[in-house]
Amino acid sequence: MSDRVKRNERRKAERPEEILEAARQELAENGIAGCTFANIAARAGISRTTIYLYFKTKQDVFEAVARNMVEQTIDAADAVIDAYEGPVELLFERIVEMLYQRLVEGYAAVILKALVAEGQDHPEIVRFYHDEILSKGSAVFKKLLDLGVERGEFAPFARELDPRILVSPAIFAALWTLVFQPVSKLDVASFRRDHIQVMMKGLKQPPEN
Amino acid sequence: MSDRVKRNERRKAERPEEILEAARQELAENGIAGCTFANIAARAGISRTTIYLYFKTKQDVFEAVARNMVEQTIDAADAVIDAYEGPVELLFERIVEMLYQRLVEGYAAVILKALVAEGQDHPEIVRFYHDEILSKGSAVFKKLLDLGVERGEFAPFARELDPRILVSPAIFAALWTLVFQPVSKLDVASFRRDHIQVMMKGLKQPPEN
DNA sequence: CTGATTAATGACACGTATGTCATTTATTTT
DNA sequence: AAAATAAATGACATACGTGTCATTAATCAG
Numbered sequence: 001m002s003d004r005v006k007r008n009e010r011r012k013a014e015r016p017e018e019i020l021e022a023a024r025q026e027l028a029e030n031g032i033a034g035c036t037f038a039n040i041a042a043r044a045g046i047s048r049t050t051i052y053l054y055f056k057t058k059q060d061v062f063e064a065v066a067r068n069m070v071e072q073t074i075d076a077a078d079a080v081i082d083a084y085e086g087p088v089e090l091l092f093e094r095i096v097e098m099l100y101q102r103l104v105e106g107y108a109a110v111i112l113k114a115l116v117a118e119g120q121d122h123p124e125i126v127r128f129y130h131d132e133i134l135s136k137g138s139a140v141f142k143k144l145l146d147l148g149v150e151r152g153e154f155a156p157f158a159r160e161l162d163p164r165i166l167v168s169p170a171i172f173a174a175l176w177t178l179v180f181q182p183v184s185k186l187d188v189a190s191f192r193r194d195h196i197q198v199m200m201k202g203l204k205q206p207p208e209n
Numbered sequence: 210m211s212d213r214v215k216r217n218e219r220r221k222a223e224r225p226e227e228i229l230e231a232a233r234q235e236l237a238e239n240g241i242a243g244c245t246f247a248n249i250a251a252r253a254g255i256s257r258t259t260i261y262l263y264f265k266t267k268q269d270v271f272e273a274v275a276r277n278m279v280e281q282t283i284d285a286a287d288a289v290i291d292a293y294e295g296p297v298e299l300l301f302e303r304i305v306e307m308l309y310q311r312l313v314e315g316y317a318a319v320i321l322k323a324l325v326a327e328g329q330d331h332p333e334i335v336r337f338y339h340d341e342i343l344s345k346g347s348a349v350f351k352k353l354l355d356l357g358v359e360r361g362e363f364a365p366f367a368r369e370l371d372p373r374i375l376v377s378p379a380i381f382a383a384l385w386t387l388v389f390q391p392v393s394k395l396d397v398a399s400f401r402r403d404h405i406q407v408m409m410k411g412l413k414q415p416p417e418n
Numbered sequence: 419c420t421g422a423t424t425a426a427t428g429a430c431a432c433g434t435a436t437g438t439c440a441t442t443t444a445t446t447t448t
Numbered sequence: 449a450a451a452a453t454a455a456a457t458g459a460c461a462t463a464c465g466t467g468t469c470a471t472t473a474a475t476c477a478g
Contacts, residue, residue, distance in 0.1 A: 008425080008472090009425095009426090010473095010475065011425090012424090012425070015425090031327075033327070033329075033330060036464085036466090037466075038464090047427050048466095049426075049467085049468085049469095050425080050426055052468085053425070057466090113325055113326070115388050116322055116326060116387065116388055117325060117327070118240075118326070119388040119389075120240040120242070121242060123392075126391070127392050134389075155410075160403075161403050161407065162399065162403045164400070165378050165400070167381075168377040168380070169373075169374050169377040172376075172377035172380050175384075178328075180328075180335060180339050183336050183339045184339060191371050194370050194374050198370065198374055198408065198411040198412070199411060200411075201411040202408060202409075203411075206415060218444080219443095219445065219456075220455090221454090245435065246435080246436075246437095247435075255456075256456065257436095258439095258457065259456055261436095261437070261438085262454095262455070262456075266436090267436080
């Protein structure tokens with residue numbers, strides 16, 4: 001055991017990140033109930049009270065985890081949108097696939113779960129999520145719809161559509177996986193194909209004749 | 210105060226139902242965290258320990274609440290399906306509207322929330338819900354899809370479609386309302402119209418020419 | 419090498435929830 | 449009306465989670 005970590009080691013700079021990473025893992029594996037300071041500390045290899053040196057309260061930790069995890073996703077989506085130049089249909093497909101990757105296969109759904117479960121007790125986090133994340137997400141899909149209509153790929157009514165309709169199945173898939181994974185697995189790839197197929201058929205401009 | 214309830218009154222027969230009703234209200238108003246035996250008892254007007262005379266554990270109460278709330282919904286849906294004889298499109302519309310009523314405007318979503326939040330800790334409830342409720346719900350929509358294809362109203366690919374796609378937006382709306390109600394209200398009626406419109410357009414057999 | 423700084427810790431105080439059990443008391447039986 | 453039954457209760461034991469604070473000990477400055 002020559003490479004064991006020194007006990008009581010001082011690492012002021014690295015600690016916050018380590019704590020957040022531990023919190024995220026704990027959240028993913030043991031859920032919100034298991035996400036206690038004691039568990040986080042144990043996972044991070046520090047003592048429970050050390051966390052208080054870097055975060056005032058448990059809510060601070062949650063908020064930091066949420067912020068951290070989400071900013072990556074938004075940035076990634078924006079990058080794809082801005083770079084893309086092909087037909088809107090394919091862009092839609094790519095964005096939806098990204099959504100599934102992050103949400104269903106990655107662990108972003110954990111935040112979703114936390115919001116549903118404990119949102120009532122943390123109105124500030126709920127507001128943060130709504131204003132910073134979801135509004136931007138909706139805007140992305142709204143832009144997608146407008147673009148599709150402008151180019152004649154989508155039927156005109158798509159302009160008036162609530163863009164959240166488009167992402168609903170992905171949210172559903174993420175939650176289903178979280179909750180019913182042990183009972184019955186969801187074939188994500190197949191589900192995603194169905195999702196895209198129905199939505200695209202529902203949006204497309206019917207061929208003229 | 211001549212109509213005040215007698216203290217320590219004995220009502221063996223009525224107690225379980227009263228307890229469940231109190232638990233459901235507490236769940237709806239204060240969330241899972243607030244749904245403690247103390248709160249349930251206070252709301253039901255009995256002492257906390259009385260609950261233990263009728264339910265062994267907290268999980269028993271949860272399961273009973275879930276069972277109770279769901280059986281009504283399934284029965285109602287089945288009744289509508291069996292009675293209906295018109296075009297599938299309208300039947301689909303009616304069923305979706307029922308779903309929104311129960312899930313978004315009623316308090317059935319509370320169970321959804323509980324599943325997402327605490328499912329990890331209650332695998333029996335998760336299994337019960339999957340087997341008894343969701344599978345039946347899926348079957349209903351599957352039947353709807355098959356019927357639509359048989360009658361030529363829906364395109365053939367609808368047979369292969371995962372029926373859960375169709376209900377996803379309703380689930381989304383229910384959760385959105387639960388979580389983001391205070392921050393930004395969802396116009397349920399409008400959202401539901403969009404839901405139905407896109408899905409129907411996505412399913413319909415394109416007119417022949 | 420010695421003392422100062424402060425990251426890290428363990429002990430403590432507090433609050434809250436669950437579940438058990440002896441006791442109280444409303445209701446029923448005789 | 450008195451005794452028996454059992455519904456309802458309050459006190460108790462236990463467990464766990466948060467947050468504070470004095471103490472310990474790793475690191476740095478002189």
